[in-house]
Amino acid sequence: MTRNILFQIHWFLGITAGLVLAVMGVTGAALSFEPEILAALNRDHPAATATPRLSGLQLIAQVMRQRPEAKISRVTVANTPDEMTTVSYQSGTSKKRKVERLDPYTGTLLGEPRGTEVLEVVEHLHRWLALPGEGNGIGRQITGFSAIALIYFALSGLYLRWPRRPLDWRNWFVLDFRKTGRNLYRMLHAVIGGWVLVFYLVSGFTGLWWSYDWYRQGVRALLVAEAPAERHKGPKDVAVDLPRAWDGFVRATGGRTYDRITINVRDYGEVQFRAKLPDARHDRVSDELTIDGTTGAVIDDQPYATRPLGEDIVTSMFELHRGAYFGMVGRIAMLLASLTMPLFTITGFLLYFARRRRKAALAAVVADVGVSPPTDNATTIVAYASQTGSAERIARLTADALPDAAALPIAALDRDTLSRATRLFVVASTYGEGEPPDNARGFARTMEREAPDLSHLDYAVMALGDREYAEFCAFGHRVDRWLHDQGATRLFDAVEADGNDADAQRQWQHQLAGLGARTDQPDWAPAAMEDWRLVERRLLNPGSSGGEAWLVTLEPVAAAADWMPGDIVEILPQQDVRRVDAYLATPGLPEALDRAVLMTHILPTGVTDVATLKPIGHREYSIASIPASGRVELIVRRCTAADGFDGLGSGWLCNGAPIGGIVQARVRSNPAFHPPADNAVPLILIGNGTGLAGLLAHLRHRGASGGGPAMLYWGERHPAQDDFLAGERQALVDTGVLADQRIAWSRRPGGHRYVQDAVAADAASIRTAVDSGAAIYVCGSVQGMAPGVHAALATILGESLLEEMLGSGRYRRDIY
Incomplete structure (x- = not known):
């Protein structure tokens, strides 16, 4: 405070x-x-070498000769050529003070100093x-x-x-x-x-x-x-005799030499002499004397040495x-x-x-999403630690996206709120050198002294920081570790944002969608898209009892694109044509609505001004291919929305976009899922369903560049219809890129039902591989698979080792 x-x-x-x-x-x-x-x-004009500078008495006499009507108020007598000799005076009855230079060798008045x-x-x-x-x-x-x-x-x-x-x-x-x-x-x-x-x-x-x-x-x-004693009793305006005052000064100082002598005529007939000592460091290193201007007697003598x-x-x-x-x-x-x-x-x-x-951006969000519901009964809490408003803005957008979520400052997270909540999302910025924002300092002290049981709580953290500082996102990671240490379950790994990182904001938004957040929001931080051509679309699981899974292939229209295994492609989808047709059939709509605009915007529930419609937000998919192919391959499961029409992203890629047509897309770097710097590091790859895409990119990378062995654990429904890319996976085993693969079929009797079961059954092999330096990569569903696999790995390796691997980059997850 x-x-x-x-x-x-x-x-x-x-x-x-x-x-x-x-x-x-x-x-x-x-x-x-x-x-x-x-x-x-x-600058003074130098006189002949033998010509001496005039004394103060002589200069005063010269001034009085040239300006007999002048009432002198100040004379500065310099003893060095780098200072001016000047006189200040008033003429006749005029009260305006004039300043003129004096030639120190002749006493000639030279007019007002330039400048x-x-x-x-x-x-x-x-x-x-x-x-x-x-x-x-x-x-x-x-x-x-x-x-x-x-x-x-x-x-x-x-x-x-x-x-x-x-x-x-x-x-x-x-x-x-x-x-x-x-x-x-x-x-x-x-x-x-x-x-x-x-x-x-x-x-x-x-x-x-x-x-x-x-x-x-x-x-x-x-x-x-002590205050100076009051000694003035006579008339204030008394004429002074400057030559007599000068004589009194010379007698009092014994003819001592000074660098500069400043004469000031004061009231009551007093004349002050300020005599700067030789080689003084400043002007007030001076002997100061006050002389009676009518008698030449010394009124006050203050040598600098005794001051x-x-x-x-x-x-x-x-x-x-x-x-x-x-x-x-x-x-x-x-x-x-x-x-x-x-x-x-x-x-x-x-x-x-x-x-x-930043405050304006926050105000716009508050005006758009309105006030969060009361926190008294909310079980989904979005807490923010914000210094400039950026974290609060993202937190309020997060609360608006999640059903019945309430946003509040992190300082309001007391024991009662934490005990009531079942899901907690924290957006925490880091200020300066790893410090919490001002409004989070109290909570930072709470983390140091309290250790509540939070085993009932699921959580996720978005850490805002700046990579130009050594302690990047330090406070956000500190909150993440504290929640984990108190027994809370991490929904997905902390998302790091460098400043107003648009990619990180979209990644956070995408992660929330996997947890049931609204998908009808526009992008919180829109990015420029590029033209890609849809060149191929192949169904991978014909006859499956689950949703259709398609292998979708895109090629860049302009320059070749580059990416790393683990990177993401962002797609800007369009509406299902049938959904737009149904909307256009709504009674009361104005005529001649622009279908193209409706195809790229979120449709309202009733009649509204088309100009106020918000654009559809992007969708993210893991890239299965490597840059050498020149193509981006995606594995996309076609989903059906609540209205019975195709989902926006999957429907566009799997059905709506025509082969040969243009798709708006961009590649986004995802360093958190990049391969190890050393290709010799063994890999343990774990995933389910379309998460195979993110794992397949790592396998193809190893196949092209060589490196340590990899082990694949993957789960789907049934081998008869859902064995995605079985031929390529077997080829990777045959060539030694894959040491082996363990497949879990959830709809086939016998065997391991889910991929986490396959992981648990192979505990000894996984422990040995990790002890030998293997890295673990998990890709797939944030609900069900990801927490199940994490629990199995924690049982095998221990939570502490798993956290250590997470911190060092040996345990990486791309879950959605």
Whole structure:
């Protein structure tokens, strides 16, 4: 909760004060080197080598000679050629102050320094955004508020980005430019923010000195032991004798040499001399004297050597603000830190807009699917751990797809909810370096201290993360392991999503369909499809008492496609023509409806505007062939929908699409079911029904490239009609690609009824193969076969070893 509140304030201040701070940063960077800029623009013309620079007394006399009506307010007497000698004064009754350069060798007035007007505008922008009212207007309040915001940004930013391994210096200082998009913006924002944090705190705390009188008085009271005594009782506007004041200064300092002497005429006839010490690191490393401008007597003498630290800080507030208090290195560091302020404004807005897009996507889903049913009686729960809304969006779509499912934040998963639920689907994002989202931190602590019995619960996890971080999907996998360790049964392996990975979202949607989820939803993340030609369709089980199984062959129309064993082909199906005809016969429909549009969209239950129809979602099938064939082969079981017409995907491929016609499809990589990197690894292949396709791809790959032996366990209905591709399988045995095959026939008396029975009966052989390094691949139905096979393998190998194999990639499943 605390973290979320701090974050909300952080981004709110960022979009309000961020632009102001960007302006203040750039202008402050320019002002930090204002004397050098002016000196560079107004170089003194060198005199003859033997010509000495005039003393302050001589320069004052020259000014008074050239401007007899002038009322001098400041004289800067530089002793080095890289600084300007200047005088400030008012003419006659005018209150406007003029600044002119002085030739330090002759005392000739040279006019206003070049660049002064520009830098004056820069200063006004920096101090009050050049708004009306100047220092007493609204601009000063805005910049003061922005200085407070800068302090908050630095402190809250440190808290929000505190790494899991704070002692690893790389977490603080290393920029990884391999990151892209939001990750790049976040990295720049966080890492560079760590670099400049101290400088921003100094800028913020010192900047408030000029923004608020109460702040200035408070700091002075805190750092300076005693307030200066009030000594002014006479008239305020007293004429001063600058030559006499200069003589008094020279007597008081004993003719000591200084790098620069600044003379300021004050009220009550006082003249302040600020004498910068030789080789001083900043301007306020100076002896400061106040001289009576009428008598030349010393009123106050404050040598730098005796100045207390607190008073030195108060006196040097401006030098602290621009970094000069720490010498030239400090000035350069503060300059660079100031110049980075626009970076934080830009990256902050980019992150904000990215967050807004995700929130907008979530709002669209909420508006479309409506509110989830109450969780009080729901037995199917969809929990989300979301930082930016992406996980919540997928969770709400998931709840809408599953019958009577309720979506809730993972923080709401208490013991009562978990004990009542029979199925749990978790969509969990990972934030930063393997951390849970803010709204899941409480549940993360619950996982550490509680171990409820969840043996009654079936679950699945979708883990969202970013591969640019080392701890990819760490929190999602942590939830997956915790649920498994408490006895819950995994419905299918965790689906990993890299950012807004469209393939992962469609894979999750497809897995849900295998568990009875709605199939009339459009794709949650549509992808571009390509043209493939349907070149062959062959019935594999004529006369079977089960559904028809077809071998469907597609060829790419354009460039040749490439894939790996285990990959998926996504099909964009069309409606059964008979279903469209039945819909067009609905009374009350407008005339001239576009049949082509209806063929590719989800049909409504009544009269509706065709423009509001949603496109049919994709269907997924395991690829049975290898790229060398140039063709994608699928094994598809033709299904009948609840309305009596063909199912969308299977009906289109097995009956609706004409031979030679175009099918919209694309190949999707499925790394979770790819073959081992080493072909010598033995394979144990287990599946049922059309799952033979995914296993056959691995066998054909081994047949073409060679490698270790494979063992096939497969189940179907009856050998007389359902022995799919028996000739090819026997050929694989004959050539040694298959060491052997164990077939379970569910409709033939005697023998093993289901494939899990065949696995259990071969326990000793499987245990020996696994001990020898074999990998297990399972492909087929998520209901019945997959949990049955997993239970048999757990009995043979032990749950711990099976989990270890799952983590290392030696146990892979493609179940649907």
